[in-house]
Amino acid sequence: MTAPQIESDVADLSLAPDGVKRTEWAEREMPVLRLIREQFRRDRPLEGQRLAACLHVTSETANLAITLKAGGADVRLCASNPLSTQDDVAAALVAEYGIPVFAVKGEDTDTYYRHLNQALDHRPTMTMDDGADLVAAVHGNRTDLVADIRGGTEETTTGVIRLRSLAQQGKLLYPIIAVNDADTKHLFDNRYGTGQSTLDGITRATNILWAGKTVVIVGYGWCGRGVALRARGMGAQVVVCEIDPVRGLEALMDGNRVMPLSEAAPIGDIFITVTGDIHAIGRSHLELIKDGAVVANSGHFDVEIDIPALQEMSAGEDRKPNVRSVRPFVEEYSLKDGRKLFLLGEGRLINLAAAEGHPSAVMDLSFADQALAARYLAGPDGDSLTKDVHILPHELDEDVARLKLQSMGISIDTPTAEQIAYLQSWEMGT
Ligand code: ADE
16 A cells, blocks of 8 residues: 555554445445435536535445545545544545545544644635534634635534524524434434444443343433334333423333433433433432443433543542443443442443444435535535525435435335325315
8 A cells, every 4th residue: 555645643544455345335335325426426516625524434424525525525534523433444534535534543632623623724615514513613713714614514413403502692604504404314313323323332332131121211302212212122121311391202102111310210220311411411310320230322422421420429538530441331430339330432422432333324314415415505505505504405305315215126106196286275175
């Protein structure tokens, strides 16, 4: 392999051949993105765009980056989480696909932000975020970049919430497409992707048997719904904790038990946070959780479990937490009252920390949406977008769903002219 001429910071370039194989394996399950890549190669809709992307550096993201490059974009990639980078894929992107990457699995917080700034250093015309850290940096100490930026896209619920709050305060400096809000994104990625990959991460980290366990799921958004669905399918007794009465009711009627976390804490074997909020499992809950329980987070940031409280509750005379690593991604906290609690993946999103994130087949939808959002921003529609958070036009959602169905060999019905007329009329009743 020849040494790359491009700027990058990855763990080990010699891992590139494995990364290529992994990327090609993912590509097999991403037919919609493959089709978009062919169109992009022909039409070059992103010609002239410099695109800074802050995404989990996985084999699926590699396929997206390759697609964006095929469309003419000059892409740079940094990680959207310190623990989610697949080092072989990062190496492959640099050495084989010529895409600058700044990401090393396990990087510390300073390195994480240095990498993020390196991705911004090529003065992007577009940002692509998973959690809004690029936008936050641009709106913080990199406002000099705003003049060049046409717009950005956002992949995840947490990021969209941050960006809507920025927009509501009138402070958003460029338009954003909330890719997360496309139906073909959150109904599939958040639900079936998070559902499967969260159980996968916890299983790989612990090798627990799910059947017969009491699994407490904190949060019943699309991610929580998916995790509950899959945990029930594995034979677990599922308890859902919510703060929203409609979601609480839905969780109940979906067949889960619903109760406050203070009641669930003493009975749960495995706790999973998917709320997007801080300290969903706080000190008062940690006080009540039974000895031997496993606590994991699958929400975007590592704030959902009050880890500082856990550290304090285990600290000895020397004020150091009484914690040891018992397996990769499993830390045993020995609390002063004698209980042991097991924290997975340092409270970071467990599906990407201990497993490989969502399966490629579901990321096919999310990243098809991302690619189409980038094309939309780069094209004439992007010229007139206000500095607000926008959704993808529904026709694009339908195109992605149609292509996915086709790729799976599934066809659906078309309405008759009579049916279309009926739905468009108000005159016809019984
Ligand atoms: N988010 C969740 N799973 C992912 C994956 N496999 N690749 C990129 N981002 C993800």
